[in-house]
Amino acid sequence: MTAQEVRLCGLLLREHFGEVVEKVGTHLLRSGAQNLRTIIHETGLPLDLVKKSLCVLVQHGACNFRSGRKGPGCPTEYQASGDRILRILRYPRYIYTAKTLYGDTGELIIEELLQRGHMTMSSTVKTVADRLTQNMEGQGRSMDYSEVTSAFSKLVETQFLQRCPPMGGARNTKDSGSPPTPSTPATPGTPASTALLTPESFPDCYKVPHITLIGRGKRRHSSDDGEDQKSAKKAKMDPETHGDEGIYWQVNFERFHLHFRDQAVISAVANKLDQTCSEIVRTMLRMSEVTTSPSATCTKPLSANEIFRSLPASYNILRPILDQYLTLLVDDPMEFVGKAGESGGGMFVVNLHRALANLARATLESAVQERFGSRSARIFRLLLRKRHLEQKQVEDFAMIPAKEAKDMLYTLLSQNLVQLQEIPKTPDYAPSRTFYLYTVNQLPTARMLLQNCYKTVANLIERRLFETKESKRLLEKSQRIEAILASLQVSGAEPEQLTEVEEMITAPEKQQLESLRLHINKLDSAENQVDETMFLLEAYVSSTATSTA
Amino acid sequence: MQSLYRTVMVKKELSRKAKLSIYRIRELCQQFPHGITDQVIQNDMPHLEPQQRAAAINKLLSLGQLDLLRNSSGLLYRMKDAQSASKMKGSDNQEKLVYQIIEDAGNKGIWSRDIRFKSNLPLTEINKILKNLESKKLIKAVKSVAASKKKVYMLYNLQPDRSVTGGAWYSDQDFESEFVEVLNQQCFKFLQTKADMSRDSKQSPMVQRNSSFATSHEVWKYICELGISKVDLSMDDIETILNTLIYDGKVEMTVIAAKEGTVGSVDGQMKLYRGVNPVIQPTGLVKTPCGLCPVFDDCHEGGEISPSNCIYMTEWLDF
Numbered sequence: 001m002t003a004q005e006v007r008l009c010g011l012l013l014r015e016h017f018g019e020v021v022e023k024v025g026t027h028l029l030r031s032g033a034q035n036l037r038t039i040i041h042e043t044g045l046p047l048d049l050v051k052k053s054l055c056v057l058v059q060h061g062a063c064n065f066r067s068g069r070k071g072p073g074c075p076t077e078y079q080a081s082g083d084r085i086l087r088i089l090r091y092p093r094y095i096y097t098a099k100t101l102y103g104d105t106g107e108l109i110i111e112e113l114l115q116r117g118h119m120t121m122s123s124t125v126k127t128v129a130d131r132l133t134q135n136m137e138g139q140g141r142s143m144d145y146s147e148v149t150s151a152f153s154k155l156v157e158t159q160f161l162q163r164c165p166p167m168g169g170a171r172n173t174k175d176s177g178s179p180p181t182p183s184t185p186a187t188p189g190t191p192a193s194t195a196l197l198t199p200e201s202f203p204d205c206y207k208v209p210h211i212t213l214i215g216r217g218k219r220r221h222s223s224d225d226g227e228d229q230k231s232a233k234k235a236k237m238d239p240e241t242h243g244d245e246g247i248y249w250q251v252n253f254e255r256f257h258l259h260f261r262d263q264a265v266i267s268a269v270a271n272k273l274d275q276t277c278s279e280i281v282r283t284m285l286r287m288s289e290v291t292t293s294p295s296a297t298c299t300k301p302l303s304a305n306e307i308f309r310s311l312p313a314s315y316n317i318l319r320p321i322l323d324q325y326l327t328l329l330v331d332d333p334m335e336f337v338g339k340a341g342e343s344g345g346g347m348f349v350v351n352l353h354r355a356l357a358n359l360a361r362a363t364l365e366s367a368v369q370e371r372f373g374s375r376s377a378r379i380f381r382l383l384l385r386k387r388h389l390e391q392k393q394v395e396d397f398a399m400i401p402a403k404e405a406k407d408m409l410y411t412l413l414s415q416n417l418v419q420l421q422e423i424p425k426t427p428d429y430a431p432s433r434t435f436y437l438y439t440v441n442q443l444p445t446a447r448m449l450l451q452n453c454y455k456t457v458a459n460l461i462e463r464r465l466f467e468t469k470e471s472k473r474l475l476e477k478s479q480r481i482e483a484i485l486a487s488l489q490v491s492g493a494e495p496e497q498l499t500e501v502e503e504m505i506t507a508p509e510k511q512q513l514e515s516l517r518l519h520i521n522k523l524d525s526a527e528n529q530v531d532e533t534m535f536l537l538e539a540y541v542s543s544t545a546t547s548t549a
Numbered sequence: 550m551q552s553l554y555r556t557v558m559v560k561k562e563l564s565r566k567a568k569l570s571i572y573r574i575r576e577l578c579q580q581f582p583h584g585i586t587d588q589v590i591q592n593d594m595p596h597l598e599p600q601q602r603a604a605a606i607n608k609l610l611s612l613g614q615l616d617l618l619r620n621s622s623g624l625l626y627r628m629k630d631a632q633s634a635s636k637m638k639g640s641d642n643q644e645k646l647v648y649q650i651i652e653d654a655g656n657k658g659i660w661s662r663d664i665r666f667k668s669n670l671p672l673t674e675i676n677k678i679l680k681n682l683e684s685k686k687l688i689k690a691v692k693s694v695a696a697s698k699k700k701v702y703m704l705y706n707l708q709p710d711r712s713v714t715g716g717a718w719y720s721d722q723d724f725e726s727e728f729v730e731v732l733n734q735q736c737f738k739f740l741q742t743k744a745d746m747s748r749d750s751k752q753s754p755m756v757q758r759n760s761s762f763a764t765s766h767e768v769w770k771y772i773c774e775l776g777i778s779k780v781d782l783s784m785d786d787i788e789t790i791l792n793t794l795i796y797d798g799k800v801e802m803t804v805i806a807a808k809e810g811t812v813g814s815v816d817g818q819m820k821l822y823r824g825v826n827p828v829i830q831p832t833g834l835v836k837t838p839c840g841l842c843p844v845f846d847d848c849h850e851g852g853e854i855s856p857s858n859c860i861y862m863t864e865w866l867d868f
Contacts, residue, residue, distance in 0.1 A: 399733075459848065523866070530833045536832075
């Protein structure tokens with residue numbers, strides 16, 4: 001993990017889980033797999049705090065444990081996974097996607113699972129039903145468990161949720177001499193995974209268990225608060241079983257990523273061509289959702305007949321027109337769609353890796369354009385197309401005066417967006433007898449931009465924390481005043497008392513609070529925007545990794 | 550065919566026979582304006598000995614009335630232009646030599662150092678001769694656009710070649726960037742309006758796409774009719790402008806096979822250009838100040854430049 005990634009992971013852990021978890025997590029990220037004693041020794045934290053932090057990390061899937069590498073009898077080692085921690089940044093996007101696809105129920109299910117890490121189906125259903133019922137308080141209805149269960153099943157069918165892999169060989173039944181793993185069930189979730197098994201290698205990964213769960217969501221009344229707590233405690237110790245003990249579910253991030261990737265390709269087609277073409281591509285991708293493996297270069301071939309039958313009913317275009325659109329898509333220089341054969345009216349595939357490469361290239365070009373100007377962007381695109389060029393050729397092709405072109409090239413070179421390749425004419429690299437060619441390598445540049453994205457998000461988070469810290473006093477004051485107001489309202493105070501309390505915050509303070517709120521919102525939304533760029537670049541980099549593997 | 554010179558000063562009494570042979574050779578030259586070979590002279594005057602023939606030819610050469618040329622089959626003698634002969638009157642052989650070298654360089658011109666190599670004359674002599682010729686308005690110096698200090702010499706009445714002046718985009722050695730920009734925008738507007746018109750026509754998609762294409766010939770005609778250019782632009786010039794639009798990401802190009810003889814086709818192909826929309830919106834990274842920050846690499850927490858005290862962020866947040 002690079003330093004920037006570790007920094008970002010540390011900030012995310014601190015925001016979501018606190019400083020102790022941050023300390024343990026960053027230590028593990030920096031030093032690789034370690035056993036419990038070493039962690040305690042090197043972080044200087046007490047044993048129970050380290051245990052709890054490891055529990056939290058394991059619960060969220062950010063940390064794996066396995067038996068020691070040095071052979072049997074070795075204590076178990078813990079390894080943190082930085083990728084999983086970076087996903088925390090993308091939680092809002094996952095929740096929003098679930099909302100668009102499956103409505104409020106889906107949104108809450110995903111939100112609960114993201115917050116808790118691993119949960120059983122029955123507990124998820126109950127919690128979500130309770131929350132929905134609370135929201136519907138004004139309408140006097142309550143949410144039925146079966147509705148939530150059906151939404152859950154739909155999510156599992158489309159593979160957005162998956163089972164956590166069950167406790168397998170990591171249980172060390174063979175070597176009884178090893179001490180029991182410290183992260184044993186004090187917590188509701190006990191997932192385990194060896195480094196080799198993925199959740200998908202288990203056949204029941206996407207099978208919905210049969211549970212008996214009948215009832216409705218409970219409404220929470222403020223007067224029942226005390227009762228509720230008691231009943232909550234009772235529920236924990238209550239041996240009420242629903243038939244799915246030990247089956248824990250987690251969010252399938254890969255599936256969400258495939259969905260995001262498809263969306264990116266569809267919107268690119270819509271921008272470049274037109275709406276109908278993007279609908280055709282959307283249909284093709286929908287049909288290949290479950291048949292294409294995540295790392296495939298292109299989708300399985302689909303015949304034009306199948307595409308015609310699967311188009312949404314609202315788009316009633318004639319068959320010959322569809323053929324024309326498909327030909328247009330194939331002829332487009334961006335090569336989103338390719339033709340794989342002639343049977344069935346023409347077999348078509350969506351070129352996923354190529355589309356990702358084109359999107360990554362467009363991202364790089366846009367980054368250069370915004371930062372350095374459109375003429376530098378012209379030089380950058382020219383070098384991307386023509387691979388290697390001498391300085392004189394760059395000036396001629398780009399039609400930029402020599403002095404300015406030289407300046408721009410050197411700026412790009414100093415920022416490492418453009419590289420210099422020397423080709424000597426003589427064995428001694430005499431400058432007057434060497435060719436100097438400028439070139440752009442797309443993959444290393446994409447990686448560099450990705451690291452910049454990590455640093456940018458870390459900067460934004462730090463700025464947000466700084467702004468909050470600066471106005472801490474003001475925020476506390478406003479919170480106190482709100483609490484006073486709320487209690488006064490409940491106890492039925494007069495309007496004059498309320499206004500008197502409200503005026504305790506002066507107008508400039510109110511303004512300051514307002515601007516603080518705006519700043520924080522802006523920083524938050526900026527983080528999400530940078531995360532979109534991060535996703536594109538990460539998908540591109542991983543697609544090249546698999547195609548060369 | 551290269552000219553060879555032998556500056557041979559022959560001071561000999563010319564016998565009557567020699568004079569006759571000279572006149573005869575001159576007549577032959579006038580008869581065959583393209584030049585005569587040694588063989589022709591020999592056939593005409595078989596009684597003439599080779600030495601005397603050579604002497605006669607040398608005399609004519611030194612008088613400046615004959616040109617000595619070499620081609621693949623041997624030496625050629627050609628009558629010199631009376632006009633050019635008069636031009637060189639009064640100049641000595643060295644100047645004639647230099648002039649000849651410059652003439653051979655055609656419209657690309659030749660650098661003074663190259664003249665020195667070819668004529669083996671010392672530098673001072675060359676400079677004197679060049680100044681002399683320039684004052685007589687026989688040659689001129691043209692500044693090359695490639696290296697601004699270099700001066701190439703060529704004959705006075707020749708048009709300098711494009712590679713020297715830089716062609717249509719240079720005027721007086723200055724790259725006309727505004728001109729290029731204007732042309733750029735005009736071409737783009739033309740292609741964009743064409744694409745918009747075809748999109749609004751609501752015909753079948755194939756027809757739509759084909760009608761949004763414009764050949765390079767059409768664009769060239771449009772630009773010529775606009776009349777914004779003072780110089781005549783060729784189709785190649787327009788194609789270089791269209792290429793810059795491709796590098797701007799605003800235009801894409803395809804090549805189709807075209808019948809020979811259709812207007813605008815070159816070697817059986819035609820280039821078609823079409824305005825396109827960008828594939829993605831500006832990426833998320835550049836919507837933050839960090840994406841555009843010039844001191845991005847120097848920024849870290851606790852340093853002089855850090856996210857907490859970043860002035861760009863402060864401005865951006867208050868925006």
